[in-house]
Amino acid sequence: xxxACLPGDGIGPEIMDEALRVLIALDMPQVTVDxxxxxGAAYHQHGHPLPDATLTLCKEADGILFGAVGDPTxxxxxxxxxxxxxxxxxxxxxxxxxxxxxAQCFTGLEHLSGLRPEIAGSIDLLIVRELNGDVYFGEKAMxxxxxxxxxxxxxxxxAEDEVRRIAHVAFRAAQGRAKEGxxxxxxxxxxxxxxxxxxLWRDVVIxxxxxxxxxxxxxxxxxxxxxxxxxxxxxxxxxxxxxxxGDILSDQASMCVGSIGLLxxxxxxxxxxxxxxxxxxxxxxxxxxxxxxxxxxxxxxMILSLAMLLxxxxxxxAAAVRIEDAVAxxxxxxxxxxxxxxxxxxxxxxxxxxxxx
Ligand code: IPM
Ligand code: MG
Numbered sequence: 001x002x003x004a005c006l007p008g009d010g011i012g013p014e015i016m017d018e019a020l021r022v023l024i025a026l027d028m029p030q031v032t033v034d035x036x037x038x039x040g041a042a043y044h045q046h047g048h049p050l051p052d053a054t055l056t057l058c059k060e061a062d063g064i065l066f067g068a069v070g071d072p073t074x075x076x077x078x079x080x081x082x083x084x085x086x087x088x089x090x091x092x093x094x095x096x097x098x099x100x101x102x103a104q105c106f107t108g109l110e111h112l113s114g115l116r117p118e119i120a121g122s123i124d125l126l127i128v129r130e131l132n133g134d135v136y137f138g139e140k141a142m143x144x145x146x147x148x149x150x151x152x153x154x155x156x157x158x159a160e161d162e163v164r165r166i167a168h169v170a171f172r173a174a175q176g177r178a179k180e181g182x183x184x185x186x187x188x189x190x191x192x193x194x195x196x197x198x199x200l201w202r203d204v205v206i207x208x209x210x211x212x213x214x215x216x217x218x219x220x221x222x223x224x225x226x227x228x229x230x231x232x233x234x235x236x237x238x239x240x241x242x243x244x245x246g247d248i249l250s251d252q253a254s255m256c257v258g259s260i261g262l263l264x265x266x267x268x269x270x271x272x273x274x275x276x277x278x279x280x281x282x283x284x285x286x287x288x289x290x291x292x293x294x295x296x297x298x299x300x301x302m303i304l305s306l307a308m309l310l311x312x313x314x315x316x317x318a319a320a321v322r323i324e325d326a327v328a329x330x331x332x333x334x335x336x337x338x339x340x341x342x343x344x345x346x347x348x349x350x351x352x353x354x355x356x357x
Pocket of ligand 2: 247248251
């Protein structure tokens, strides 16, 4: 089983070190790890944020463990050379169209949310974000109009097969999360009152629902969903939405549970490996250049991303649960990073998780 390890920029390498220590501690001789450069780190070394060698390594891997990309020294480069293009390129080149972003409030952390503790404590949801289409990948340009004004545009579009495949992933996820004896719950988020793209999205999600009578489907406009997410987040179980709305709502959900430093994500393609689904696993947070290299970053989201990789791409459910339990126990024991108002550094948190593992 091959893992491609891409630490990336900023805090990426420090938090990746802790995830790899966890992997080593699990003592899985069947797993090999190969490292490669990505993002600004790759640009500075090879002149491109996603060098061919990195892409090839990822194509050959069963799972990709990804740190973070983003480097302020690259802000003035043309868009195609900026670090963010590496993650967008990997999602697109590897056909990773389904992004799973779970958000749940860890016991004992309710008071760290910006929401009231009883509201934060009710959060246990999964955002299923489409990752290969939408305004992210439509035609885009900056141009000058006939009358001399500068104009930027990005075309938003979804084809029905793109919506259908993400809808299937979401319905199955909702089924999997259903409580014993209850129907699954799926809320599709769109802006069908204004956008044609969203009307098609809604029509196709409704058609797909026919295959899943055991899942209750509801629809919500994205502005309302954003409001409901802070008003009564406990109402959501599985949420499915497009690329742009999912980007925004998942950051919002992460802050509702207390810290973006705790949330992992999986980006999956079709079922195509011997072990499960090929996928890329990364924290939801970015490269945090302001604290990079200071040993302050919370590695928990990175460590939890490793757990998701073991579960979804390598079929190692028991190992995934061990990691998740060790992280939950570390938090419950009061060991917290600066993002959670504590003073534990990157290594100290890694040590604490290892001890409990
Ligand atoms: C994310 C990030 C990326 C996105 C950026 C880095 C391109 O914000 O994974 O949510 O917009 O998808
Ligand atoms: Mg984002």
